[in-house]
Amino acid sequence: MLKLYDFLLSGNCYKVRLLLSLLGLEYESITVGLKAGEHKKPPFLELNPFGQVPALTDGAVVLRDSQAILVYIARRYGGTDWLPEEAAALGSVMQWLSTASKEIANTVATARLHYLFGTAIDITTVEKQSYALLQVMDQHLATRHWLASDRPTIADIACFPYIGLAADGKLSLDAYPHIVAWVERIKQLPGYVGMPGL
Amino acid sequence: MLKLYDFLLSGNCYKVRLLLSLLGLEYESITVGLKAGEHKKPPFLELNPFGQVPALTDGAVVLRDSQAILVYIARRYGGTDWLPEEAAALGSVMQWLSTASKEIANTVATARLHYLFGTAIDITTVEKQSYALLQVMDQHLATRHWLASDRPTIADIACFPYIGLAADGKLSLDAYPHIVAWVERIKQLPGYVGMPGL
Known part of the structure; x- marks a missing residue:
C-alpha cells in the first residue's frame, strides 16, 4: 500500500494527492504534524532527512520531494501518459x-x-x-x-x-x-x- | 550539432559541459554575455523566456534549465547508465x-x-x-x-x-x-x- 506522509494545506503534498486521484490509486494518508515540528524530528527525519513533506513509501521504496514522487508514481503506475519516455x-x-x-x-x-x-x-x-x-x-x-x-x-x-x-x-x-x-x-x-x- | 548557450563561470552551464565531456559528445559552446544582459533580451529570450543560462539546442529540440538538459542528454545519448529507467x-x-x-x-x-x-x-x-x-x-x-x-x-x-x-x-x-x-x-x-x- 502506498503511504503518503501528508499535510492538508501543503501544495506539495496536494500535487501528489492529485496525481494519485487522477490515476485512481488507493493510498494511506498519514498526517505529519507540522505545527508540532514532527517533520524536523525522528522518525520522520529517517524518511526525509531534509525535514519536508511530502514523503512517500511504497513497500521498500522511500522517496522525498514532491517532484520526485510524481516521477515515481507516473513511471510506476501511469504508463507513459503522464511522463513520456522519449x-x-x-x-x-x-x-x-x-x-x-x-x-x-x-x-x-x-x-x-x-x-x-x-x-x-x-x-x-x-x-x-x-x-x-x-x-x-x-x-x-x-x-x-x-x-x-x-x-x-x-x-x-x-x-x-x-x-x-x-x-x-x-x-x-x-x-x-x-x-x-x-x-x-x-x-x-x-x-x-x-x-x-x- | 549540439549547441550549448554557455557561460564559463556558471556552475549550471558547467554541469552540462561536464556530462557532455563524460559522454565524449562534441558540441558548440556559444557564450551568452551575462554582463551585457544578453540573457534578458532577444534573441536569447526566444530560447529561454526565463532568461537564464544554460540553454541547449539539438536540431529542433530547444531546452532550458540545467537539470532538464542533463535529463535530455543522458536519456538521448547516455543509455540508462546516467539516468535509469526503472x-x-x-x-x-x-x-x-x-x-x-x-x-x-x-x-x-x-x-x-x-x-x-x-x-x-x-x-x-x-x-x-x-x-x-x-x-x-x-x-x-x-x-x-x-x-x-x-x-x-x-x-x-x-x-x-x-x-x-x-x-x-x-x-x-x-x-x-x-x-x-x-x-x-x-x-x-x-x-x-x-x-x-x-
Missing part, C-alpha cells in the same frame, strides 16, 4: 518540474507562506518575481493547452497547486487569462480533487 | 535533481553569487542554511559512494558543481569528509573536466 519529451516535462521546484517555490508559494503562515520575507521583491513568473507562464500557455505536451503531464500537476493558490498569497491572476484557462482545464480532468483554497 | 531508481535520481534545482541553488550557489558577483542577500541566513544542507548530504554520503545509485548518475553531476565550488562562497567543506571524498571521486571519472574554482 528524450526530448522527457526533457520538456523536466523543465517544468524544475520550475515547480525552484521558481514557483521561491515566488508564488513563498508569498502564500507569508500571508497564510506568517513566514518573514521581503514581500515586495517576492511579489515582483511572482508576477514576472506568471507573465512567462501566461505567454507559454497562450499557444498551448498544457505546459509540456499536447496532453496533461506531471509538468502540469507539479506547477498547478501554487499557481492555482495564488490568491492565498494576495496575488491576482486577472492579467493572465491563459493561466486561468489552464487552471480550469486541470479542474475538469476526470478524477480531479481539490484542496482548501482550490 | 521507476524507483528514476525517482531516486529525481530527488537530487530537485535538491540541485532548489536547495543547492538557494544556499551554497547563492553564497557564491554574493561573494563572487556582489548579489545582495542575507548572507548569515544563507550560510546557516548552506551548512545544514552540507550536513544532510555528508550523512547521506557516509554510507554510499554516489548520491542516487551504486554508480555515478546525473544526480551527482547536477549537485557537484556548486558543492565543489563552496569555497567561492566562503564556505568550508572541512567538517564534511564524505562530501570531500565524493568530490574527489567525481574528479577521477574518465572524461572529467573542471572549471575555474574546480
Whole structure:
C-alpha cells in the first residue's frame, strides 16, 4: 500500500494527492504534524532527512520531494501518459518540474507562506518575481493547452497547486487569462480533487 | 550539432559541459554575455523566456534549465547508465535533481553569487542554511559512494558543481569528509573536466 506522509494545506503534498486521484490509486494518508515540528524530528527525519513533506513509501521504496514522487508514481503506475519516455519529451516535462521546484517555490508559494503562515520575507521583491513568473507562464500557455505536451503531464500537476493558490498569497491572476484557462482545464480532468483554497 | 548557450563561470552551464565531456559528445559552446544582459533580451529570450543560462539546442529540440538538459542528454545519448529507467531508481535520481534545482541553488550557489558577483542577500541566513544542507548530504554520503545509485548518475553531476565550488562562497567543506571524498571521486571519472574554482 502506498503511504503518503501528508499535510492538508501543503501544495506539495496536494500535487501528489492529485496525481494519485487522477490515476485512481488507493493510498494511506498519514498526517505529519507540522505545527508540532514532527517533520524536523525522528522518525520522520529517517524518511526525509531534509525535514519536508511530502514523503512517500511504497513497500521498500522511500522517496522525498514532491517532484520526485510524481516521477515515481507516473513511471510506476501511469504508463507513459503522464511522463513520456522519449528524450526530448522527457526533457520538456523536466523543465517544468524544475520550475515547480525552484521558481514557483521561491515566488508564488513563498508569498502564500507569508500571508497564510506568517513566514518573514521581503514581500515586495517576492511579489515582483511572482508576477514576472506568471507573465512567462501566461505567454507559454497562450499557444498551448498544457505546459509540456499536447496532453496533461506531471509538468502540469507539479506547477498547478501554487499557481492555482495564488490568491492565498494576495496575488491576482486577472492579467493572465491563459493561466486561468489552464487552471480550469486541470479542474475538469476526470478524477480531479481539490484542496482548501482550490 | 549540439549547441550549448554557455557561460564559463556558471556552475549550471558547467554541469552540462561536464556530462557532455563524460559522454565524449562534441558540441558548440556559444557564450551568452551575462554582463551585457544578453540573457534578458532577444534573441536569447526566444530560447529561454526565463532568461537564464544554460540553454541547449539539438536540431529542433530547444531546452532550458540545467537539470532538464542533463535529463535530455543522458536519456538521448547516455543509455540508462546516467539516468535509469526503472521507476524507483528514476525517482531516486529525481530527488537530487530537485535538491540541485532548489536547495543547492538557494544556499551554497547563492553564497557564491554574493561573494563572487556582489548579489545582495542575507548572507548569515544563507550560510546557516548552506551548512545544514552540507550536513544532510555528508550523512547521506557516509554510507554510499554516489548520491542516487551504486554508480555515478546525473544526480551527482547536477549537485557537484556548486558543492565543489563552496569555497567561492566562503564556505568550508572541512567538517564534511564524505562530501570531500565524493568530490574527489567525481574528479577521477574518465572524461572529467573542471572549471575555474574546480
